[in-house]
Amino acid sequence: MSPEPSSSNKMKLAVYWGAACGGCCVSVLDTHEKLLDIVAVADPVFWPIAMDIKYKDVENMPDQSIDLTLFNGAVRNSENKHMAEVLRRKTKILVAYGSCAYMGGIPGLANFYSREDILKRVYELSESTTNPEKTRPQPEFGVPEGLLEIPEFFNEVYPLNKVVDVDYYIPGCPPQSERLIDVFNLIVSGAQLPPKGSVVGANEKTNCDECKRKKTENKVISKFYRPWEIQDDKETCFLEQGVICMGPATRSGCGVRCVEGNSPCRGCYGPPAASSDPGAKMMSAIGTMIDANDPQEIDKVIEDIVDPGGLFYRFSLPGSILGKKIT
Ligand code: SF4
Ligand code: SF4
Numbered sequence: 001m002s003p004e005p006s007s008s009n010k011m012k013l014a015v016y017w018g019a020a021c022g023g024c025c026v027s028v029l030d031t032h033e034k035l036l037d038i039v040a041v042a043d044p045v046f047w048p049i050a051m052d053i054k055y056k057d058v059e060n061m062p063d064q065s066i067d068l069t070l071f072n073g074a075v076r077n078s079e080n081k082h083m084a085e086v087l088r089r090k091t092k093i094l095v096a097y098g099s100c101a102y103m104g105g106i107p108g109l110a111n112f113y114s115r116e117d118i119l120k121r122v123y124e125l126s127e128s129t130t131n132p133e134k135t136r137p138q139p140e141f142g143v144p145e146g147l148l149e150i151p152e153f154f155n156e157v158y159p160l161n162k163v164v165d166v167d168y169y170i171p172g173c174p175p176q177s178e179r180l181i182d183v184f185n186l187i188v189s190g191a192q193l194p195p196k197g198s199v200v201g202a203n204e205k206t207n208c209d210e211c212k213r214k215k216t217e218n219k220v221i222s223k224f225y226r227p228w229e230i231q232d233d234k235e236t237c238f239l240e241q242g243v244i245c246m247g248p249a250t251r252s253g254c255g256v257r258c259v260e261g262n263s264p265c266r267g268c269y270g271p272p273a274a275s276s277d278p279g280a281k282m283m284s285a286i287g288t289m290i291d292a293n294d295p296q297e298i299d300k301v302i303e304d305i306v307d308p309g310g311l312f313y314r315f316s317l318p319g320s321i322l323g324k325k326i327t
Pocket of ligand 2: 259267
């Protein structure tokens with residue numbers, strides 16, 4: 001897409017990525033022909049995956065001149081932070097779009113390690129690295145031609161709202177494109193918007209509330225399995241089959257897509273409205289299901305859960321109560 005001059009009576013839309021995989025930008029493209037409806041009422045003025053607009057062009061835009069920015073990706077480095085601050089100034093409605101901007105997402109799992117742990121692993125210890133001088137990237141490096149700069153790598157990953165004020169959150173990894181259209185239409189319609197800080201494009205309750213799999217009251221389990229260790233019967237709740245499913249700790253709104261495809265939910269929509277920490281909610285949910293009273297027996301059952309931190313906080317560590325590993 002080439003940048004066109006904006007016509008004055010259209011909304012101005014920006015889509016930006018911080019520390020992200022690109023999937024959220026693709027979810028905007030996944031609106032397919034509905035993208036034509038979007039550009040009929042909104043001019044994209046900044047969208048790095050689709051348009052060649054430079055940062056300085058955005059920096060030179062008048063403050064508050066962008067009506068809506070979908071910011072996807074977490075804040076991992078000084079470039080992400082700078083653009084979050086610029087876009088906040090330029091934008092009327094700033095939306096944290098997708099799990100990474102909302103709660104830190106998959107990049108947020110790096111908060112189980114420090115900056116030093118990560119740089120040491122990548123530049124010294126990884127099996128494919130030959131670096132006898134133990135050279136590390138420097139934010140600034142002088143060469144005869146001038147000063148080379150790269151962004152500073154922060155000690156931790158931040159969700160967008162720990163860096164700038166956020167108006168709304170659309171969860172998902174990536175968000176379902178249909179829900180983006182719903183939110184976009186709501187904004188364009190001029191209807192009353194939900195209170196600032198709301199999660200939009202999703203529901204209040206949990207995925208379990210919408211899941212069609214069979215559930216048994218007070219079911220207990222004595223062993224946890226990884227999904228490949230059991231033959232899923234395709235109709236019984238995953239948790240009741242001993243497979244961790246984040247449904248009880250996850251906000252509904254995706255249509256329980258993974259479970260519908262016979263995979264357990266991994267929690268990408270974040271916690272439901274009544275909970276702020278998916279890990280704590282999940283631990284409470286499975287705590288009621290373990291078929292043991294003796295602490296040693298309970299420990300034995302829990303030991304079957306591989307990487308509980310990574311499993312329970314897969315999309316949410318930086319935005320959770322835990323936030324990061326405290327060393
Ligand atoms: S735990 Fe998973 S499989 Fe079970 S009811 Fe909830 S969403 Fe469905
Ligand atoms: S089922 Fe869970 S992991 Fe899958 S899309 Fe929905 S919220 Fe995300």
